[in-house]
Amino acid sequence: MFLILILAIGFYLYKTGELQKMSGNNQTKVNNNPNELKKVIDYRYASGQISIDEYNKLKALL
Numbered sequence: 001m002f003l004i005l006i007l008a009i010g011f012y013l014y015k016t017g018e019l020q021k022m023s024g025n026n027q028t029k030v031n032n033n034p035n036e037l038k039k040v041i042d043y044r045y046a047s048g049q050i051s052i053d054e055y056n057k058l059k060a061l062l
Contacts, residue, residue: 034062 045055
């Protein structure tokens with residue numbers, strides 16, 4: 001009975017996102033490294049995810 005209660009509480013915390021907050025596994029890391037941002041922009045342009053106009057505007061911002 002105790003095991004079922006623990007599992008139910010764990011499942012509830014997992015569904016609400018509280019379990020991830022408590023374990024510290026947040027994936028809200030912000031990377032402001034300009035070199036990394038340039039690599040991401042280049043990759044997105046090379047894979048066809050952004051147009052040449054968007055590519056040039058993003059490069060100008062950096």
